[in-house]
Amino acid sequence: MGAPRDAARATEETWPGRDDSDHLRAAVAAAGAHKTPVTIRGSGSKAFLTESAAHAGASLSTLRHTGIVAYRPDELVVTARAGTRLDELARALGAHGQALPFDPPRFGGAGTVGGAVAAGLSGPGRPWLGSVRDAVLGVRIVNGLGQSLAFGGQVLKNVAGYDVSRLMVGAFGTLGLLLEASMRVQPAPEAVAVLAKDCSAEEAATVARGILRAPLPVTGTCHVDGVLRIRLAGSADGVRHARDTLGIDLEAEDDAFFDTVRDHAHPFFFREREPDSAGTLWRLSLPRGAAFDQPDTLVEWAGARAWWRTDAGPDAVHAAARAHQGFATPFGSGTSRTPAAVGKYMRRVKTAFDPDGILNPGAMADAD
Amino acid sequence: MRDPRVIELLKRSLPAASVITETRALGPFETDGLTAIRQKPWVVVLPETVEQVRAVLEICREHDTPVVTRGAGTGLSGGARPLADGVLLTLTKMNRVLEVDTDTCTARVEPGVTNLSITDSVAHHGLYYAPDPSSQLACSIGGNVAENSGGVHCLKYGLTVHNVLGITVQTIEGDQLVLGGKTLDAPGYDLLAAMIGSEGMLGVVTEVVVKLLPEPSVKRALLAAFDDIRQAGDAVAAIIRGGVIPAGLEMMDALAIKAAEDFAHAGYPRDAAAILLCELDGIEAEVEADIGRVRAILDDAGATETRLAATDAERETFWRGRKAAFPAAGRLAPDYYCMDGTIPRRELGAVLAEITALSERYGLSVANVFHAGDGNLHPLILYDSAQPGELEKAEALGGDILTLCVSVGGTVTGEHGVGVEKLDEMCVQFDSGELDQFHRLKAAFDPGGLMNPGKAIPTLARCSEIGGMHVHGGALPHPELERF
Numbered sequence: 118m119g120a121p122r123d124a125a126r127a128t129e130e131t132w133p134g135r136d137d138s139d140h141l142r143a144a145v146a147a148a149g150a151h152k153t154p155v156t157i158r159g160s161g162s163k164a165f166l167t168e169s170a171a172h173a174g175a176s177l178s179t180l181r182h183t184g185i186v187a188y189r190p191d192e193l194v195v196t197a198r199a200g201t202r203l204d205e206l207a208r209a210l211g212a213h214g215q216a217l218p219f220d221p222p223r224f225g226g227a228g229t230v231g232g233a234v235a236a237g238l239s240g241p242g243r244p245w246l247g248s249v250r251d252a253v254l255g256v257r258i259v260n261g262l263g264q265s266l267a268f269g270g271q272v273l274k275n276v277a278g279y280d281v282s283r284l285m286v287g288a289f290g291t292l293g294l295l296l297e298a299s300m301r302v303q304p305a306p307e308a309v310a311v312l313a314k315d316c317s318a319e320e321a322a323t324v325a326r327g328i329l330r331a332p333l334p335v336t337g338t339c340h341v342d343g344v345l346r347i348r349l350a351g352s353a354d355g356v357r358h359a360r361d362t363l364g365i366d367l368e369a370e371d372d373a374f375f376d377t378v379r380d381h382a383h384p385f386f387f388r389e390r391e392p393d394s395a396g397t398l399w400r401l402s403l404p405r406g407a408a409f410d411q412p413d414t415l416v417e418w419a420g421a422r423a424w425w426r427t428d429a430g431p432d433a434v435h436a437a438a439r440a441h442q443g444f445a446t447p448f449g450s451g452t453s454r455t456p457a458a459v460g461k462y463m464r465r466v467k468t469a470f471d472p473d474g475i476l477n478p479g480a481m482a483d484a485d
Numbered sequence: 486m487r488d489p490r491v492i493e494l495l496k497r498s499l500p501a502a503s504v505i506t507e508t509r510a511l512g513p514f515e516t517d518g519l520t521a522i523r524q525k526p527w528v529v530v531l532p533e534t535v536e537q538v539r540a541v542l543e544i545c546r547e548h549d550t551p552v553v554t555r556g557a558g559t560g561l562s563g564g565a566r567p568l569a570d571g572v573l574l575t576l577t578k579m580n581r582v583l584e585v586d587t588d589t590c591t592a593r594v595e596p597g598v599t600n601l602s603i604t605d606s607v608a609h610h611g612l613y614y615a616p617d618p619s620s621q622l623a624c625s626i627g628g629n630v631a632e633n634s635g636g637v638h639c640l641k642y643g644l645t646v647h648n649v650l651g652i653t654v655q656t657i658e659g660d661q662l663v664l665g666g667k668t669l670d671a672p673g674y675d676l677l678a679a680m681i682g683s684e685g686m687l688g689v690v691t692e693v694v695v696k697l698l699p700e701p702s703v704k705r706a707l708l709a710a711f712d713d714i715r716q717a718g719d720a721v722a723a724i725i726r727g728g729v730i731p732a733g734l735e736m737m738d739a740l741a742i743k744a745a746e747d748f749a750h751a752g753y754p755r756d757a758a759a760i761l762l763c764e765l766d767g768i769e770a771e772v773e774a775d776i777g778r779v780r781a782i783l784d785d786a787g788a789t790e791t792r793l794a795a796t797d798a799e800r801e802t803f804w805r806g807r808k809a810a811f812p813a814a815g816r817l818a819p820d821y822y823c824m825d826g827t828i829p830r831r832e833l834g835a836v837l838a839e840i841t842a843l844s845e846r847y848g849l850s851v852a853n854v855f856h857a858g859d860g861n862l863h864p865l866i867l868y869d870s871a872q873p874g875e876l877e878k879a880e881a882l883g884g885d886i887l888t889l890c891v892s893v894g895g896t897v898t899g900e901h902g903v904g905v906e907k908l909d910e911m912c913v914q915f916d917s918g919e920l921d922q923f924h925r926l927k928a929a930f931d932p933g934g935l936m937n938p939g940k941a942i943p944t945l946a947r948c949s950e951i952g953g954m955h956v957h958g959g960a961l962p963h964p965e966l967e968r969f
Contacts, residue, residue, distance in 0.1 A: 191726035192829050214728060243669060250675055251647050264918040272827040273859040274644065274899035276633045276682045277907070277914055278923050278942060283646065283678035292674070304728035329590045330611060332699045332768060354770035404589035404667035421669045446672050453672030458660040463674050465929035470922070483673050 132209060134184015134198060138257075138265065138296050144177050145294055145476070146263025154478045157290040159200060159229035163222075163236045165449050167289060167480040174478065177294070179231050185209055186297060187271065194254060194271045196299040199231025206230060215302045218246040223380050231295045237287025240379040241337035241348065244329075244405055244418045250286040252301040258285060258293030261471025271299045284466070289480040292470040306336075306350035310360060311375065313346045313368035318416065321345040322408035325419040329405055333359040337375050341385050341415040348375050378417060385415045385424070396426045399434050403443035411437070424448070455483040487527055487570050488548045495530055495572070498540040503578070505529040514573055517555070518620070519563040519906055521822070521876060526553070526567030533578045535691045539655055542689065545572055546657050551935050554685040556597065556628030559620040561823060562904030564632065564684045564940055574689065576627050582606045583692070590697040591650060591667045596627025596690050600634075603695060612697040615642035618900070619808065627690050633682030635900035637733040637807075640858040641766075642698070644900070646681045651694035654680060654687075657931050667694055679926070684902050685937040687930040701766035704732070705776055706800040709788040710757035714738055717759035718833030720786035721857045724763065725830065727782050729775050733764040734858030738837070740817070741810050741852040741865070748813035751806025754790060761788075761857065762803055810854040811865070817852065818867035822879045826890030827899035830860045839889055840864055847882045849875070861899035862890070888913050903941045911941075912948035920945060 148155045154174030158164065179200040187196040190213040197206055203223055210216050220240025221233035234256070239248040255269030258281075269275055269282035285292060316324070321340035324347075328335050334351030347365060349356045360367060368374070377383040386398070396413070400422065403409055407420040415424040427434065431447075435454055438445035446453040455463065460483055467474070467484040479485060495504050505511060506528050515523045532538045545552045551571035558565055567573045580597035587610050592603055600621040603614040617636035618624055624634070630652060635644045642648070651665035664677040671677070680687055711717040717736055724731065737745065739758050746753045753760055761783070765775045776793060783791050794800035814821050828836050837853060844851040850867040864886055868879040887897040887910040897903070897910035911920070923942045930936070 189829070189831060191722040192831060193725060194829075237670075237675075247643070247647065248670065250670075250678060251643065260922060264922075266916075266919045266922055268919065270894070270896050272829060272861075272895055272899070274635050274639060274827045274856070274861045275896040276900060276902055277896045277898050277911060278903070278919075279687075279926055280633070280646065280678050280682050281922070281926070284675055286675060286678075287670075288674055303730070326588055330587070330699050332701045334768070334771065352771045352774050354774055355768055358768055358770040402668040402670050402672075404586075404591065405669070406588045406590065418669065442666060443668050444666075444672050455673045456663065459662050459664065459673060459676065461660065462656070462662060462676060462930060466674055466676070466679070466926065469925040469929045481674070 131187060132185040132205070134201065135181060136184070136198070137182035137200070141177065141179065141182060141294060141296065142259045142263060142265050145259045145261070148174070148475050149261060149263050149473060152473050152475065154475045157294050157477055159232035160202070160227040162224040162227035163232055163238075166236060167477070168449065174475070179229065179294070182296065190215055192271070193302050194299055195302050196271060196297055197230045198297045199229060199295045201230045203228040203230065203233060210302055211305065214305050216305045217252065217300060218303045219243065219249045219252050220246075220379050221249065226380070230298055234286055234295055234298050235288065235290045241339065241375045241417055244421055245336045246303070250283045253282050253286055253298055254301055255299040256282045256285050257296040259296060260293045261473060261476050265296065269299065273301065290477045291467060291481040291484060292476070294476065308351065308353040308356040309370060309372055310349045310356050310367055311346055311369045312349065312360065312363060312365040313344055314365045315343055316345050317343070318410040318414075319408055321416065322406065322420050326406040329419055331362070333362060335359065337417065338419050339375065339378050339415065339417045341383070346374060348372075378415070383415070388426070396428045398448045399425045399427065400446050400448045401425055401438050401443055403438070403441045407441045407443065409441055453483065488550060491544055491548045491550050491572070492528055494544045495528065495541065498544065499530055499532060499537050503531040503533065503537070505531070514555070514558070514567060514575070517558045517560040517563060517565040519561055519566070519904065521870070522563050522566055522905060524567050524569060526573035527570050529573045529575055531575050531578045535655070538574070538689055538691055539659065541572065541574055542655055542657055543659055545935055546659070546933070549933070549935070551938050552657070553937050554631070554689050556625035556631070557599065557623050559624040560628060560632060560904065561825065561901040562898065562906040564902050564904035564937070566905050568938070577625065579691070585610070586667065587612070589667050591694055592697055593692065593694050594626055596630070596693060597625050600624050600626055600629055607697055608700070611700050613700050614695050615648050615698055616645050619811065626693050626695070630681055630690050630693060631683065631685050632900070632902040635856070635861070637735065637856065639856065640734060641730050641732045646678060648696050649677070649681060649693060650696050652677060652680060652690050653692035655689045655691055657688070657933065657935050662688070665694065682902070684904065684941040686927055686941055687936065701732075703769045703772045704764060704766040704797070704800065705772055706794045706803045707763045707765075707776065707779060707783070708753070708792045708794070708803050709761045709763070709783040710754040710790040711759045711761070711787065712757065712789055713787070714759040714837050715834035716787040717761055718837065718857070720761060720783055720788065721833060722830050723782045723786055724779055725858070727778055729765070729778055731763050731779070731858060732766040733762065734856070735762045735807055736760070736853070736855055736857035737807065737810060738853040740850060741814065741854045744813040744817050744852060745806040745810045748816065749806045749809035751802050753806055757789070762807055807854070814852045814854070814865045814867065817850070819869040819871060820867070822866040822868065822883055824862065824864045824866065824883050824886055825898050825901040826887050826895055827859070827861045828890050828893050828895035830857070832893040832895070833857065833860065836862070836889060836893060840886055843882055843885050847878055849879060849882055859899070860895065884910060905940055908943040908947065909951050911943050912951055917945050917948070920948065
């Protein structure tokens with residue numbers, strides 16, 4: 118049986134990189150033996166999200182664990198090691214006219230596969246193209262016991278065992294050090310167009326609701342500073358048809374604007390980082406079509422995600438999110454408010470993967 | 486093990502008609518869709534409210550009695566197989582659509598609502614619920630969550646996990662967990678993802694929030710015939726490589742074509758070695774362009790005939806044959822055993838050839854009808870349970886097919902779940918560390934092991950008994966056997 122499989126393997130598109138998994142596994146096992154914490158780090162581009170965490174542990178870098186382990190464009194799946202840079206991966210996929218569906222943010226232009234999966238942040242196309250979690254098909258991890266374990270796989274449909282792969286997404290490495298991830302990829306669109314119109318938050322919500330009900334090739338909306346932008350992506354004919362249907366003016370025929378939203382390079386996010394800027398940046402997860410209307414907000418995902426910079430206290434922000442049947446999380450520090458019952462099981466899940474609590478303590482405050 | 490106080494307490498907490506203990510009345514509950522395995526439960530309860538579900542769980546916890554949760558009983562892996570000393574918690578009476586929210590394009594439903602009735606209740610808004618398992622007329626959304634059910638349209642629209650936004654879960658310890666909601670994500674660990682596909686092992690789902698999609702404005706279907714099944718397999722890969730994501734891409738082999746044609750008269754070419762059905766949907770401009778591309782790809786791949794359904798009626802006729810394939814196969818032999826492995830698409834041709842070889846070796850016919858676009862095979866093993874030893878032979882052949890799937894980089898179950906059926910094959914796919922991790926995750930939700938015990942994840946002892954079959958790095962046990 119060996120021969121056909123090897124032949125198939127030989128034609129796989131791989132970029133060898135470097136396998137540092139033995140070292141990473143041994144480092145976690147050693148930390149476990151001494152019950153000393155480790156702080157897992159990739160490029161560090163999203164470290165600010167867990168900065169409040171008590172960095173008690175030794176830093177463990179995934180940056181030497183790199184490479185595309187398997188990529189066959191006709192399978193729509195890529196498997197890459199955690200330290201692989203997102204831009205390297207995008208280049209490899211782009212050479213075959215493909216891309217990750219979930220547009221992971223590249224803060225400061227950086228970011229790795231492991232960081233993208235661990236943070237679980239999806240870009241502007243999320244309501245139409247799916248999230249990080251939707252695209253992850255399998256992972257290899259090192260759990261807190263120092264065991265190297267594989268879950269899921271490289272196929273789209275797989276229901277063998279609990280879905281541990283997707284549980285890892287957004288867990289910030291607190292359930293396991295990610296060694297590699299298999300992710301679904303998709304064809305890159307033939308044409309992109311960005312439409313723009315001046316409008317109020319309420320009007321933007323009405324347009325977003327219409328879009329949700331219409332089968333059009335929309336892959337992004339963004340309302341900020343009184344302007345609603347809509348991204349269309351697909352075949353040239355499809356994009357043209359959608360432009361005619363929506364009847365909104367064309368602003369650009371490239372991704373530049375939505376890339377600034379994706380990477381938080383838009384001035385809205387930049388303002389917040391100025392040292393004397395007031396207020397905290399909150400991320401609100403809301404139902405699609407929500408009409409969230411506050412000053413100093415950027416609303417994307419057809420209303421399902423709002424970025425809100427405000428001086429309001431946590432109680433007021435959580436109440437505002439709840440009024441829309443949503444959730445609020447401070448972006449960068451502090452904790453969300455997980456209901457007590459859910460928190461109880463989060464802590465137990467943490468213990469199931471990392472009984473001594475050595476992996477990234479503090480990075481997922483609700484689970485500590 | 487049977488504590489008589491349990492029945493007494495159940496009768497006190499639930500309406501009289503909701504507690505069934507008479508032997509004859511238990512009959513319909515002794516099996517799910519995996520009918521080869523039968524076991525009468527000790528008692529069946531049919532709660533009508535969340536409070537009654539919570540009461541049942543509390544009684545079971547207090548009296549150390551196992552609970553098996555059941556929806557419509559259409560599951561194909563024995564996940565809802567009852568226990569002789571356990572409670573069968575059946576949720577079919579909780580079947581209301583609680584809310585349809587057209588602003589957020591979501592519906593909030595009870596677990597016993599059938600898959601198809603969700604779409605039926607929102608269709609007049611131009612919306613639908615995407616996952617469509619073949620059993621969608623009967624299967625319940627709660628069961629879909631438990632199994633992470635798929636269907637014909639997964640390649641483009643995803644599985645249950647991609648289309649359920651929130652669930653409410655009751656745990657055996659009496660906690661109510663609201664996971665997700667109408668939003669696209671929620672803070673904390675993604676316990677929603679862990680629950681979906683967990684086969685009733687972690688908790689009982691009492692409410693589900695589903696995402697609704699706009700009905701595509703255009704749907705077209707192509708039928709292509711091949712005189713070589715490998716060419717059909719290669720055509721599937723070529724379509725995907727060509728940048729087209731069809732709404733559905735299904736394949737049938739010669740035996741399945743003939744059976745379906747005799748049964749449903751869908752106009753399939755009876756002399757073809759394989760046919761592909763390709764459905765494209767979306768807006769007219771995009772679909773027209775895709776039809777042109779797919780036709781060219783099919784011609785290049787060696788299709789002997791390519792037909793585009795001219796009307797919606799003709800499109801439905803194409804699909805009628807596909808949908809009738811399972812009952813049609815039922816007429817070829819007294820019994821059939823439906824398998825469910827997934828493989829990388831590039832292995833389709835080689836794996837189908839190996840299944841043919843295995844079929845000859847075992848002397849049992851196998852018809853192949855499957856979701857080619859996502860590599861999800863459904864080999865139907867034809868046998869006669871009246872012949873001594875044939876069921877065992879069919880099971881052994883099925884086990885070999887699943888081992889083959891794992892060896893080429895696939896999985897032992899794409900959408901039917903492990904249940905009791907594929908426990909041994911789980912030993913092939915996962916090593917002891919991984920199985921142990923699954924058991925610890927279960928214990929986080931159900932420390933006493935009362936929720937659907939014995940399903941989905943084999944014990945390490947079971948795996949060591951069947952002899953360490955774990956396939957590692959593509960190395961199969963018994964390399965001396967001829968394969969491919």
